[in-house]
Amino acid sequence: MAQSTAPAPAASTAIPAVAPISLKEIAPWALFAGILMLVLLYFVGAEQGATSVISGENVHEWVHDGRHLLGFPCH
Amino acid sequence: MNSISVRALLVRGMLAGLAAGVLALVVAYLLGEPHVDSAIAFEEAHSHDHGGGDEPVSRTLQSTAGLATGVLVYGVALGGIASLVFCAALGRIGRFGPRATAALVSLGALLTLYVVPFLKYPANPPSVGDPDSLDKRTALFFLMIALSILLTVAAVILGKRLAPRLGNWNATVAAGAAFVAAVGLAYAFLPSVNELPDDFPADLLWKFRLSSLAIQLVLWTGFGLVFGRFAERLLAPRAGAPGEKARTAAPAG
Numbered sequence: 117m118a119q120s121t122a123p124a125p126a127a128s129t130a131i132p133a134v135a136p137i138s139l140k141e142i143a144p145w146a147l148f149a150g151i152l153m154l155v156l157l158y159f160v161g162a163e164q165g166a167t168s169v170i171s172g173e174n175v176h177e178w179v180h181d182g183r184h185l186l187g188f189p190c191h
Numbered sequence: 192m193n194s195i196s197v198r199a200l201l202v203r204g205m206l207a208g209l210a211a212g213v214l215a216l217v218v219a220y221l222l223g224e225p226h227v228d229s230a231i232a233f234e235e236a237h238s239h240d241h242g243g244g245d246e247p248v249s250r251t252l253q254s255t256a257g258l259a260t261g262v263l264v265y266g267v268a269l270g271g272i273a274s275l276v277f278c279a280a281l282g283r284i285g286r287f288g289p290r291a292t293a294a295l296v297s298l299g300a301l302l303t304l305y306v307v308p309f310l311k312y313p314a315n316p317p318s319v320g321d322p323d324s325l326d327k328r329t330a331l332f333f334l335m336i337a338l339s340i341l342l343t344v345a346a347v348i349l350g351k352r353l354a355p356r357l358g359n360w361n362a363t364v365a366a367g368a369a370f371v372a373a374v375g376l377a378y379a380f381l382p383s384v385n386e387l388p389d390d391f392p393a394d395l396l397w398k399f400r401l402s403s404l405a406i407q408l409v410l411w412t413g414f415g416l417v418f419g420r421f422a423e424r425l426l427a428p429r430a431g432a433p434g435e436k437a438r439t440a441a442p443a444g
Contacts, residue, residue, distance in 0.1 A: 134289065134426070136282035137197060145197045146275045156268040160261050166329035177248035182261020185223040185403050187305065187314035189328040 161188040196425070200274045203421040208270015211413035212263040218402070218409045219262055224254050226316060226399040233391060234318035262406070270414055273300050277422065284347065285359060289422035297415030299343060305407045307339040308332060311378050314403035316396065321386045328384055338377050346370035 161183060163169060164176035176183075176191075183190045231250070248257060277296045287295060312332045320328065350366030357365060387396070 133286060134282040134292075137278050139279065141197055142275060142278045145201055145278075149201055149271055150275060153268040153271045156264050160264050160268070162329060162333075166326045172247075174247050177246065177253065178257045179261040180248070181224065181227050181253050181258040182219070182265065184227060184314065184316060184399075185219050185258070185406055186261065186265055187309060187403055187407075189312070189315070189320065189325060189332050190317070191320065191322045191325060 161186070165190065197275075197278050199425055200278055200422060201271055203425065204274020204277065204418055205267050205271045207414050207418035207421055208266040208268070208273070209263060210266075210417045211270065211410050212266020214413040215266060215406045215410035216259055216262045219258055219406045220254070222402040222405055223399070224258070226395060226402055227254065229392075229395050230316035230318050230399065233388075233395070237318070237388065266410060266414070269300070269304070269410075270418065273297065273414060274418065276300070277418070281426075284351075289426045290419040293419030293422050294415045297411045297418070300414075301407060301411040303339045303343040304336060305404075305411075307374055308335040309400075309404065311335055311381060312384060313400050316399040319387055319391060319396065320384075324384070324386065331381060331384065335377070335381065339374070342370055342373050342377075345373075 159175060160179050164173050165183075165188075180190065228250075273296055276299075277293055280296055281289065281292050284292065284295065312328070312335055346366045346369060349369055350362050353362035353365055356362075
């Protein structure tokens, strides 16, 4: 990025400051999408291991290999 | 900057996560699966009682569709979360454009969510780990991740606080050193887990863990590059186009 703008005096301000997104704007998305994403991660990483929402072990067996290879404790 | 761009970034984050997940899936299938199979062969040869005989999901399904489900959902979910972290980090961690911010967020996520927990509680192949201690291991693993996230956030805030006094470079080094020291303390005080069966092949364990690390490297590198491109295209035209005009107009006038 710095290379694309030419003259030396301008180099220090070559990257325009990006206006931050206000945290108030992010908060509702972080809350709802964040929780949804965590639920997805829970089902991939931990369901029917130490804790179970759904009985049986089909979820565990289905994502078994992914769980091992992604580093989650499996069994 | 309005909430439309948060939504747009979230959607792009999930798509970039899916794309990165596909790359990670290829690595997981080609590099990881052979070691999972070897470990299961070891497990069966040593008749370690597990599952109770009949398998509800066949090995073929586990190593293809099951693996794909796991890795892709993992990619989409973490892509979404990383895009929200990106929204918060953009313009707040220094003079970085969208692409560089995406790269830094990806690197931070790789270290925070995988490398730091991995160094204390590494990925284990089948047959390593006592089923009776699963509750304890699960709790410790997620505790380590939570601690790692807290320490990373603390280090970023510390770096920002120190920057006006020490300068950006020294502040970053100081915050990084504080992070390493705090992680070291956590490693020292959290209990270790070592449940390796006596004659489990050392090279198989090493290769399995290396392939697990490779999956994460590919996932986060892919996410950083793809999401960085998406974010740059979404955010740069608005910020960059008038700037470009002004810059080309200035010498002429």
